[in-house]
Amino acid sequence: MRAVEAPPTTPFVRPGRHAAPEGGAAKVTPTAPAAAKDALAPDDLAARRVRETWEAVEPQIDELADWFAALLFSLAPSTRALFPAQVSGPARRLLRSLVAPMSAVDRPADLKAMIAPLVREHRALGLDAEQYEPLGVALIGAMRRYGAGVDGAWDDATEHAWVRAFSLAVGPLEQAVRAADATPAVAEGTVVGHRRLSWDLAVVHVRPDVPVPHRAGQYLTVEVPQRPRMWRPLSPATAPRPDGLLEFHVRAVEGGWVSRAIVAHAATGDRWRLGPAAGRLGLDPRSEREVLVVAGGTGGAPVLALCEDMSRWDRPRPCTVFLGGRVPDDLTVLDRLRALAAEHPWLAVAAVCEDDPLDESTLPGTLPEAVLRGGDWSSHDVLLSGSPAMIRATAAALLVDGVPLDRITYDPFADR
Ligand SMILES: Cc1cc2nc3c(=O)[nH]c(=O)nc-3n(C[C@H](O)[C@H](O)[C@H](O)COP(=O)(O)OP(=O)(O)OC[C@H]3O[C@@H](n4cnc5c(N)ncnc54)[C@H](O)[C@@H]3O)c2cc1C
Known part of the structure; x- marks a missing residue:
């Protein structure tokens, strides 16, 4: 076993403290950069x-x-x-x-x-x-x-x-x-409500011990007692509230470790750990550009939070939301988005259901198809929220349709 010997510019390696396993290390002879x-x-x-x-x-x-x-x-x-x-x-x-x-x-x-x-x-x-x-x-x-x-x-x-x-x-x-290191890295909170909407969907309310700082549209990483150390990002469905209460909409994905446990087994009284907020979904109040939002399934949660937040602005930005799912029951935030749209003329909401073409309250087809049929979005700011597959398909369709790449925002969908 050989110790890692590093160039003099390497404060992170103090030779001799850590030996790399067999075959993992070779003596480093720094050469002058080319x-x-x-x-x-x-x-x-x-x-x-x-x-x-x-x-x-x-x-x-x-x-x-x-x-x-x-x-x-x-x-x-x-x-x-x-x-x-x-x-x-x-x-x-x-x-x-x-x-x-x-x-x-x-x-x-x-x-x-x-x-x-x-x-x-x-x-x-x-x-x-x-x-x-x-x-x-x-x-x-x-x-x-x-x-x-x-x-x-x-x-x-x-x-x-x-x-x-x-x-x-x-x-x-x-x-x-x-x-x-002197301050706590994660917050803790108690589940105060768990409502199962269907076999694979649940709405969970968590009351943090102290409010978790975040912006509307951001996600928090959470750890649940049923799956220790398996942190997953979840997006609160409401804009930050004075009492700190968080609402999560969770879909159990096939073979999913954490999402299935939350939907099937989360219960009132469970203690959740809540990591720091992160994420790119957000809207700049200083811009006057119109906004297109495309959300699939539980991807509607941060969109509801963003629209709720915008309803408190002095000058909300004109915003069109396409919310998609396989069947109408997937659209967990549709009623609340429609209620907001009824109150606020800057908001328009369209629902899209791929597997229910006969439902008259929703548009038929996939989300990208419905969005492209719905107008010219080349001068809009675009936010995408949902599964990796939906984000990929919608971003590709919008790019082909002339929306500049730097106007499309979504959270990275690898390794979720
Ligand atoms: C920014 C962000 C915000 C998110 N917000 C929410 C939210 O509000 N509500 C919610 O329910 N989920 C949300 N997710 C997804 C969530 O974090 C988990 O990835 C998802 O619940 C699956 O975790 P799991 O442990 O059950 O699955 P894993 O055990 O990690 O994976 C099992 C299988 O499911 C596939 N898979 C993983 N994630 C997804 C996915 N999102 N869609 C389809 N298949 C997937 C994997 O490829 C794998 O094959 C969000 C993800 C990101 C990145």
Whole structure:
């Protein structure tokens, strides 16, 4: 077993503290960055190499994540308790959350903007500042095994770039986590209502011990007692309320660990843990551009929250909502959206049901079909909310129809 020996610019690796498992480490001999060839500043070069190597390795993300997790658990056994039995998904998320800031070390403003959300995410996972060093060793060890460098092989220059980027990106993260350690990373709340609307749908009300700061449209990561350590994003269906009460609409997906447990077994009195709010869905009150919102199934929850929030604005933005589902019962927020639309002329609501073409109160077809039939959206801001498949199909249809990419907003749908 050989100890990881890192270049002098690597505060995260203190040689000798962590030994990588057999075959996981090789002596690093830092070579000068290929300055003559690339003529880039070291930070720019590091970021570029990280992006290139990561792009090359992404098709093997599952194997990489498993290897990364195995290395991490052997280096820092305490981290095993932070993951559920099936480690792949959370390990992938953790990997991506490290590589995202590392890819941005050549863009200090972007890097700075990433730190606060990452600190919240890592603290909600339970990471502490001491665990960044083994995280770095595990990351480089896994990349050494699976990563192909820019010239087709993992070489010293590539390793040097990754180590440099990790130090630059994770240094501020580690400091911020250390500084935040005095305050609780997650809130707790009590389930005060669980109403099952159908075999696979439920509405759950949770009263947090203290209000959880969030904006309308954002999601919270939650952990339920039936599935410890399996955090999932859920979007509150109402704009933030003075009493802090949260309403979640949950659909049990086929084979789903957490959603099925919530729909079938959540009960009044359960204690939920609530992680930090995050997410891109939101509307800028300063813009006057019209808004198109396309929501599928429980994706309607954050849309109801956004519309409720907008109804309190002085000058709400004209907004058309298409809410879709397979059958009318899927449209859990339709009545409330229609009630808002009846009161507020800036809001128009259309319901779409793919599997119920004879229902006269809804439009037939898929959501993308109904939206494209419904008008020209090329000058609108567009928000999409729903399943990964629905977001993909609707974004693709709108792009082909001339909506600029930078006007379409949705939350990332990988690894949910
Ligand atoms: C930003 C965001 C907000 C969300 N808000 C809500 C919400 O308000 N209400 C809600 O019910 N869910 C919401 N989700 C989805 C939720 O977080 C879970 O992904 C979903 O409940 C499945 O978790 P699971 O543990 O049951 O399934 P897993 O055990 O993680 O997965 C089981 C199977 O289901 C598939 N799967 C996972 N997620 C989905 C999905 N969303 N749609 C279809 N198939 C899926 C997986 O590919 C896998 O095959 C949101 C997701 C994101 C990213």
